[in-house]
Amino acid sequence: METSQGNKTMSLDADTIVDRRRMRRKLTFWRVFAILLAIGAVIAVGVGLRGQGNGVLTAGTAGSIARVTITGLIRGDQQRVEALERLARSPAKAVIVHINSPGGTTSGSEELHDSIKRLKEQKPIVVVVDGLAASGGYIAALASDHIVAQETSLVGSIGVLFQYPNVTDLMRTIGVRVEEIKSSPLKAAPNGFEPTSPEARAAIEAIVMDSYAWFRGLVKDRRQLDDAALDRVADGRVFTGRQGVQLKLVDELGDEKTAVAWLAKEKNIDPKTPVRDYRLRDRLSDLPFLHTAAVVALDALGLSALARRFETSGAMEAIERLNLDGLLALWHPPASN
Numbered sequence: 001m002e003t004s005q006g007n008k009t010m011s012l013d014a015d016t017i018v019d020r021r022r023m024r025r026k027l028t029f030w031r032v033f034a035i036l037l038a039i040g041a042v043i044a045v046g047v048g049l050r051g052q053g054n055g056v057l058t059a060g061t062a063g064s065i066a067r068v069t070i071t072g073l074i075r076g077d078q079q080r081v082e083a084l085e086r087l088a089r090s091p092a093k094a095v096i097v098h099i100n101s102p103g104g105t106t107s108g109s110e111e112l113h114d115s116i117k118r119l120k121e122q123k124p125i126v127v128v129v130d131g132l133a134a135s136g137g138y139i140a141a142l143a144s145d146h147i148v149a150q151e152t153s154l155v156g157s158i159g160v161l162f163q164y165p166n167v168t169d170l171m172r173t174i175g176v177r178v179e180e181i182k183s184s185p186l187k188a189a190p191n192g193f194e195p196t197s198p199e200a201r202a203a204i205e206a207i208v209m210d211s212y213a214w215f216r217g218l219v220k221d222r223r224q225l226d227d228a229a230l231d232r233v234a235d236g237r238v239f240t241g242r243q244g245v246q247l248k249l250v251d252e253l254g255d256e257k258t259a260v261a262w263l264a265k266e267k268n269i270d271p272k273t274p275v276r277d278y279r280l281r282d283r284l285s286d287l288p289f290l291h292t293a294a295v296v297a298l299d300a301l302g303l304s305a306l307a308r309r310f311e312t313s314g315a316m317e318a319i320e321r322l323n324l325d326g327l328l329a330l331w332h333p334p335a336s337n
Contacts, residue, residue, distance in 0.1 A: 065260065065269065066092040066123075066278040073330070074104030074136045076111055083280045084115045088122040092278070094269050095123045096259045097144060100130040101137035106160055106211055106327040109136030113218075116143035124267040126259040129153040129250070134238050134331035138249075139215065142222040146266070148258050149241035149250045156249055157331040158219055159236035160211040162204055166192045211327050223248050238331060 066087055087095065097116065103109060119125060120143060127133070127141040129149035134157035141147050141155070149155055171177065171193060178193040189200035220230050225248060233239070233247050244250035252258060256275065264271040 063091050063093055064274045064276045065094045065096060065263070066090070067256075067275050068095060068097045068278050068280060070097060070099045070101055070112070070137070070140060070280075072101060074101055074112055074140065075108035076105065077108065080280045081111065081115050083278075084119050087278055088119045090278075092123060093273055094263050094267060095119060095125045095278075096256060096263075096275060097125060097127045097140075098130050098256070099127055099133045099137050099141055101134070101140070102132055103135030103137050103139070103157065103330040104328065106136065106139075106215075106329045109139040109329045112136075112140045113143045116140060120145060124263055124269065126262055128254075128256055128259050129155055129241065132331070135159065136329035137331075139218065139329055142218055146259070146262050147249075147251050148254050148262070149244055149252075150255060151241045151253055153241040153244075154238045154331075155241065155244045156233060156237060156239045158215055158234040159329075160208050160215060161328040161330060162208050163328065164190055164192055166190075166196065168193065168195055207327065215329065219249075 068084075068087070116125060125144040126146045126148060127144040129141065129147065130153065131150075132154045133141045133147075133149070134154060138155055138157065147155075180188075180191075182188060185197065186200055186203055190196045190204060191200075216230060216234050219225065219234065220227075225233070229248065233249055239247060239249060241250055241253055245253060252262065254261075260269075260271055260273075260275065263269040
């Protein structure tokens with residue numbers, strides 16, 4: 001009798017284990033299905049938004065003031081150029097450009113500056129520095145009719161940077177040597193696999209100083225500074241908005257309301273004109289697809305907290321910084337310990 005009951009118990013335990021395994025397989029299946037479905041939804045929404053196009057004022061904004069936002073690292077962006085060209089042909093009465101950027105590549109910043117300058121030929125433009133307009137960000141701001149900054153915003157960092165890693169000591173330590181045959185001593189110089197020659201350093205320095213002279217000339221011309229005033233602001237430092245007004249890098253302290261008031265006073269724009277967002281790119285293009293998909297997948301797995309942490313981390317910006325090529329007009333804040 002006891003043996004029979006024991007067999008029944010073992011049979012029930014085995015059935016329970018099999019049922020649990022079956023339920024786990026089903027749960028795993030539905031989780032994977034949910035992830036694939038979520039990623040598919042991201043793709044579908046992305047395609048739909050791309051179909052709508054970019055560079056479009058939100059509904060009901062004919063005759064409004066267009067709000068353009070420039071954030072993060074600045075690099076060459078033909079999509080942005082074309083969007084600003086469409087804005088120049090739009091019925092918008094004026095443009096307010098919000099900038100919060102440490103800069104980026106010198107060529108990308110010049111491209112943005114020129115695009116805003118061409119836009120200014122068609123529309124009055126005011127730049128509002130939300131938090132930071134340094135280096136390339138300030139180059140972009142210089143193209144406007146008027147620069148507004150908050151008292152604690154940072155502006156300036158007038159200078160040009162060329163950085164490259166040199167792993168000569170590391171290569172020597174691990175016993176690896178890179179052989180090369182090149183047409184002339186300065187071809188592909190500087191080379192991170194060998195000490196930088198004086199000739200290569202001089203060539204790069206000449207490029208940096210030429211670009212720096214261009215940047216200085218731009219500031220001098222746009223801000224109407226004499227040589228002494230230019231020297232005070234062009235040593236690479238950043239300044240607060242308060243300091244920027246005193247140094248003539250900024251025209252006025254304030255925010256978007258201050259910008260609207262200036263447009264009303266100087267450009268005869270009705271101060272009651274609504275300010276509407278103008279997209280420079282597709283809504284989903286601000287996040288790389290894999291980054292977006294990862295956030296969606298984590299949400300699908302019920303890991304919302306981890307998804308939010310991943311979404312708001314600076315990992316993507318750090319990777320983007322590594323991909324900046326060429327001369328940089330970029331402000332590097334000091335790294336904390």
